[in-house]
Amino acid sequence: MKEHLNRREIIEAITPVIENTAMRYNLIPIEVELEKESGNWFLRIYIFSTDHPVNHQDCENLSRGLDNFLDDLIPFKYRLEISSPGLYRKIKTEREYVLFEGKNAIIKLENEIDKLAPRVVDGENIIAGGEKKIEVKLLGYEKGIGVKVYKYNTGEEHTIPLNNIQQAQLNDE
16 A cells, blocks of 8 residues: 555545444444544544434444554554534535435525426425525435425425535434
8 A cells, every 4th residue: 555645545445444344333434534633633434323323332333343444544643533423414415315314404595495486396396485594304315306305384395406405404403
């Protein structure tokens, strides 16, 4: 292995190891970060489970499972941090919309939905309302169509195109 790898190359090398190890504990790594802060390197792994809330034991199991593997792939000293995505995690990828199905979220829209022309795709109402910030339950994600949501204030289901989502974050209170 090259002695001086860049951050992206290191993450690409360690991600399969992290994913395989996490699978043994029924965990899903949703994000891997390698950051330098105050002169120290931090490897942060955010994990999720579809069948239970992530707990301290999950983090400890994954940490122990990765113990010797990562040191062979990362050519410098680092601190390992493993945690759940958190109650208010920003949703960053299409995959996370799928993983967080059933969770509450707050979505900030690029354009108020009432300024866009309503349209229907496969018999489903794509946009309706009139707000720029909405509280929803995530119902899923369909590639090429958007994020399916249940709007609490109207009691209706809608699909929001990804290009109209400025920011989305979990809101699991």
